[in-house]
Amino acid sequence: MARAGQASADELLAALARAGAAPEAEDLRAPETGLVMVRGRIGGDGRPFNAGEATVTRAAVRLPGGETGFAYHLGRDRARARLAAILDAHWQRPEARPALEAALAEIAGHRAEAAQRAARKAAATRVTFFTLARGED
Template sequence: MAVLVEAPTDALATHVARLAPPDHTVIRPPEAGLLMVQGRIGGDGRAFNVGEVAVTRAAVRLASGETGFACVLGRDAEKARLVALCDALVQTATHGGAVERDVVAPLRAAQEAAQRLAEARTAATRVDFFTLVRGED
């Protein structure tokens, strides 16, 4: 699920379309709302409210009965519906492996490549500091 919610909507839609997903019913249309985010501070880890973030949730049911749920950051209704559809499909015997192979694996590979590129760019700007020590005298 983490790979799916981190993926761009257009890439997710492209990979899901290749699966030719079966008929499904939207049982909870995508709806946007706010969610309170908590953080921790201080030596004792006391919780405090950082602020609110926008989230979109959705739920779908396949004709065979499997139900999928999704909650994604932001106000992207189509992404929430697609992630919920993938959640339902992965529960089926016929589509479970295909979702992992044709949707999750390529998206994971693209995310890992982007992460490696960001790490390489960061490493290129690394500066090593050192201290010269004078002899004891």
């Protein structure tokens, strides 16, 4: 479901269409947006502290067959959270899982390509500084 968490609403809709899964579902909990406290630890393992708040949208749906799906997303995109919950509900059906996995793998491939392009672009502008050895060392 991490792949669904990174996908946009358009990508999720396309994934459902490629998998032949209908995007219709009953809302158990309509998509709603709220705040969660983000906590951190000093040095990664020190005392916890409140770093700040983050906006989160959640949704819960039920398919006509009775399968339920849930999703939480950072941000305020309600359509994206609802589509991710629908995808999660279809994931509960064993016959739909291989098609959904293939569609999500395609999304992951596109995301990896975009990350590589961004890394290449950043590497092209990288500046490396050299320090000459001085006699006092």
